[in-house]
Amino acid sequence: MRTCQMLYPAESSSRRAVSMDGMWKFSLDERQEGEKNGWKNGVPGREMIPVPASFQDFYTDKDTREYTGDVWYETDFFVPGEWEGMEVGIRFGCATHCAQVYVNGKEAAYHEGGFLPFLVPVTELVAYNAFNKVVVRVNNELSETRIPCGAVKVLKNGKKMSKPYFDFYNYSGLQRPVKLVAFPREHVEDYSVRFELDGADALVHYTVETTGEHPVSVELYDEEQKLAASASGKEGTLHVADAHRWDVGDGYLYEFRIRIADGEKLIDEYADRIGIRTVEIAGRNILLNGRPVYLKGFGKHEDSDIAGRGFNINVMKRDFECMKWIGANCFRTSHYPYSEEIYRMADREGILIIDEVAAVGMFRSLMNFAEASSGKQTSFFTSPTIPQLLAHHLQCVEDMICRDKNHPSVIAWSLFNEPETTDVSSTAYFEKIFEKAAEVDPQKRPRTFAMIGNSGPDTCKCQHLCDFLSLNRYYGWYLLGGYELSDAEEAFRQEMDGWVKKSPERPLIFTEYGADTSAAEHKLPSVMWSQEYQEEYLEMSHRVFDSYDFVAGELVWNFADFQTTEGIMRVNGNKKGIFTRQRQPKAAAWYFKKRWESLPRDYKG
Numbered sequence: 001m002r003t004c005q006m007l008y009p010a011e012s013s014s015r016r017a018v019s020m021d022g023m024w025k026f027s028l029d030e031r032q033e034g035e036k037n038g039w040k041n042g043v044p045g046r047e048m049i050p051v052p053a054s055f056q057d058f059y060t061d062k063d064t065r066e067y068t069g070d071v072w073y074e075t076d077f078f079v080p081g082e083w084e085g086m087e088v089g090i091r092f093g094c095a096t097h098c099a100q101v102y103v104n105g106k107e108a109a110y111h112e113g114g115f116l117p118f119l120v121p122v123t124e125l126v127a128y129n130a131f132n133k134v135v136v137r138v139n140n141e142l143s144e145t146r147i148p149c150g151a152v153k154v155l156k157n158g159k160k161m162s163k164p165y166f167d168f169y170n171y172s173g174l175q176r177p178v179k180l181v182a183f184p185r186e187h188v189e190d191y192s193v194r195f196e197l198d199g200a201d202a203l204v205h206y207t208v209e210t211t212g213e214h215p216v217s218v219e220l221y222d223e224e225q226k227l228a229a230s231a232s233g234k235e236g237t238l239h240v241a242d243a244h245r246w247d248v249g250d251g252y253l254y255e256f257r258i259r260i261a262d263g264e265k266l267i268d269e270y271a272d273r274i275g276i277r278t279v280e281i282a283g284r285n286i287l288l289n290g291r292p293v294y295l296k297g298f299g300k301h302e303d304s305d306i307a308g309r310g311f312n313i314n315v316m317k318r319d320f321e322c323m324k325w326i327g328a329n330c331f332r333t334s335h336y337p338y339s340e341e342i343y344r345m346a347d348r349e350g351i352l353i354i355d356e357v358a359a360v361g362m363f364r365s366l367m368n369f370a371e372a373s374s375g376k377q378t379s380f381f382t383s384p385t386i387p388q389l390l391a392h393h394l395q396c397v398e399d400m401i402c403r404d405k406n407h408p409s410v411i412a413w414s415l416f417n418e419p420e421t422t423d424v425s426s427t428a429y430f431e432k433i434f435e436k437a438a439e440v441d442p443q444k445r446p447r448t449f450a451m452i453g454n455s456g457p458d459t460c461k462c463q464h465l466c467d468f469l470s471l472n473r474y475y476g477w478y479l480l481g482g483y484e485l486s487d488a489e490e491a492f493r494q495e496m497d498g499w500v501k502k503s504p505e506r507p508l509i510f511t512e513y514g515a516d517t518s519a520a521e522h523k524l525p526s527v528m529w530s531q532e533y534q535e536e537y538l539e540m541s542h543r544v545f546d547s548y549d550f551v552a553g554e555l556v557w558n559f560a561d562f563q564t565t566e567g568i569m570r571v572n573g574n575k576k577g578i579f580t581r582q583r584q585p586k587a588a589a590w591y592f593k594k595r596w597e598s599l600p601r602d603y604k605g
Contacts, residue, residue, distance in 0.1 A: 006117065006403035007190060008340055009091055009179045012269040014187075020077055020090070020178040023048040026055065029070040029137075040102040040135050043074040051075075051178060052093065054171035054308025068152055068160035071173060073136040077180055081129030086182045090120045093176025093311065093339060095138050097146065102135040112146055112392060114172065115336035115358045116399045119181075140172030142361075144385040146392040148335065149361030162565075165361030166335065166417075167574060168301055169563040171309035175302075176339045186212035188258050188270040192442040193406055195276050197289065202243035202276045206256075207442070208234045214260050214267055221255040228254060245289050246275025246408040248329045248601060251350035253408075275347060275408025281446050281467050284507050284550040285605050288352075288411065292605025295352065295553025296596045297323065297330035298578070299512050302338055303562040305581060311339040318583045319559070320349055326578070326589055327596030332450075332511055332555055335360035335417045337400045346409035353407070354448070354470075354511070354555075356414035357400050359393055359433075363420045363452065381425040390429055394436050401440045412445050413437050414511070418452035418472055421462045430462040450511040453479070457498035468552065469503060472512035476537045481515075482528050485540055492544050500548065509553035513541050514576035519561075519586050529575075531587040538588060542595065549604055556592070 009017035026049035027039070037044075049055055051073065056065045079088060092099070096114030100107065104127070109120040126132045142150025142162055150164035162170045189209045196203040208216050220229045220238050229238035244252045253273040260267040277289050285292040304315045323331070329352055333342075336358035346353050362380050383389075397415065404410050415433050420426065430449075437447050446467035451460060453473065463469060473492065480488035499508060517534040526532035538556070545551045561577035564570045573581070578589050 006399065007188070007270065008272065008344070009181050010270060010272065012271060014184055014266060014268045015270065016083070016180075016182040018077075018180045020075060020180055021051055022075070024051045024174070025049075025072075025074040027072045028064065028067055029072060030067070032070065034070060034072050034137060039072050039137070040107070041105045042133065043072045043135060049073070049173075050307075050310075051174045052176045053173065053306075053310030054175055055173040056169075056171055057306050057308050063159065066159075066161060068141055068162045068170075070137050070139050073138065073174055074133065076131045076133050078131050079126045079128050079180070083182045084128045085185075086123075087121070087185055087187065088123045088126060088180070088182045090122055090134060091117060091179045091181050092120070092136075092174065093117050093178065094174075095136065096140060096172040096175055096309070097142070097148075098139050100137040102137075104132055105135075113358075113396050113399065114140075115338075116396065116403060117176070117340070136174065138173055140170060142170065144383055145388040147358045147360070147389070147396060149389070164565060165364055167564055168303070168335070169308070169565060169573075171303075171563070173310075175308070175310045177311060177341075184260075184268045186210065186214060186260060187268040188216075188260065190402070191256070191258060191270075191272070191406070193256065193274055194443045195278055197243075197245070197278055200242050202240045202245070204229070204238040204240060204274075204276065206231075206236060206238065208258055210234065210260055210268075212260070212267075214262050217259050217261065219257045219259075221257065223252065223254075225255075240276065243276050246277040246347075247289060247350060248293060248352065249350040251275065251346075251348045251408075253347060272406065273344070273347060274406055277408050279411045279443070279445055281507060283505055284552065286411075286446070286468065286507050286509075286552050292552075292602040293329070293352070294599060294601065294603035294605065295330040295509055295555060296599060297328035297352075297555050298332070298559035299334040299555050299557045300331045300338075300559040301334065301562040302336075302342075303560070303581070308563070311341060313341065315583070316342055316345060320345055320351065322579055322583055322585075323351060323559075324349070326585075326593045329601075330354065330411075330553065330555060331559065332356055332414060334450075334511075334558075337404065340403070343404060343407045343409055347407055351409060352411050353409045354412045354414050355400065355404050355410045356417060356450075357393070357396050359396075359415060359419070359449075360417040362416060363418060379423055379425070380420045381423060381429050386429065390432060393433060397433060397436050398440050401437060405441055405443065410445065412468070413441070413447050414449055414470065415447060416449035418450055421451070421455045421460045424461050427461050430465055434465045456495060457502035463503070466506070468506055469499065469508040470511040471508065472557070473510060474513060474515075476540055477515045477528075482533075485536065489540050489544065492541075493547070496544060496548055500550070504550065506550065507552035508548075508550050509555065510541075510545065510551070511555050512557035513554070514557035516571075516575040517577075517586060517588070518571070518575060519580050519584075534586070534588050535591050538591060552604065
């Protein structure tokens, strides 16, 4: 059983998936005594905490909120007797940032990477028809050896403090659903699909990986549960007549059903939802099903009151309703892969996703958003930690694509956010990451990375690797803000003219642009932080976007206000949201609704 198995847990006639979410025992390990004192056998005390959730915002003391180090979780789970003879595992949606898992006091797994799932095999560790105990030690320390990057500072009082090289809060813990799963020893381990359009018909090319050699069959059912196509074998092609294509705002999904059988005896069955669509770059256009699509939407965060970065099904529903109301068709999973449930929702709603690995912080500064605009450089990719970081980064890219490769909503991979690229030392690192993404994605989706202000047309050493360019730009906010807005527009156009000369035949999208805005602040005439200034800033930015034919999308920063590390640049978080943290519209939301509803799907196409 692969611990990195990425298939979403699903029940069938041969499979079981039981939620382990709820109240778990919990303890900080402030004295670093948990391992020495045998907490793997049981966490001391009576403190309980919800799973999934971040642990930081439940408590009223600052030491807990800012805690850096090990935290321990514990719960009991029942394994039915009828599961004996099956493969049994515990699947964690994530553990931020690394985790050691013990089952009945025995070490079962260790995992690094805080935003992707992992499966812990427990078949030989559990008692059947009985209760069992799982204990998880989660560590939330940041470093330059894994993504996202940052550091740990020790205060004079001996307490550790997280120092992220990124502008969002280091929420951590068991932040996504945990499930107890069981499936046959011989089972479907993975599958992949890719598509060709043939007039009104479609070809679905598939591969299936199993742990045995018994025959495999696949069937495709439409939304009325009518058989649309079938085939036999671990590799093959399904011919779908008059195929209903998955498209923007039309999240039509087929059921892809895989069976392993021994004659008439069913060994394993797994079913998932897929959408038939193609994605490609053609000249200055991003094409979906062969038709240009202009991207309209957001950079986002998994962030909400109290639960922090914990998956919240209620917030997810509200977010999608807000995106549909405002006329958005796309979002970027800034700055890490999101919870799988969000992708499944996007599949159903026909919302496009640029899927981003957690490669953020590759610029040594908490305020890189400001310092990069001033020209600061940190020679990040000359660090002695780079070989270890690269190995981890490559694994995260592979795991992200393995998990998300079959989602029709995912149209591109973002492989970095705001890295330093002005030094030639970055190029070899970037080449390996881009090669890995192309190697492991069966659909060969476009690849990109979000460029910080320093990464200009004449300074970026890695932009040539992108299938389309992605710029994070803050002319009028971090650079030439307030009454200097007219100069900001001139400087913005000067850079854009440079990109036209450098890369005239590739699409360019804006993956970030925005201005911090207080939902309570109105000022006539405008000042920075007022809602009036936010709208003036946006109008200037859109004048620039609309002036260049190769601009193929605009993802404003940010969908909603979100929590950051405290500091003089932030008023209890980043306030660039078009919606408040409680998902209520600021004045700019009405401005975007009017603009985005007026732009055709193929704007500039």
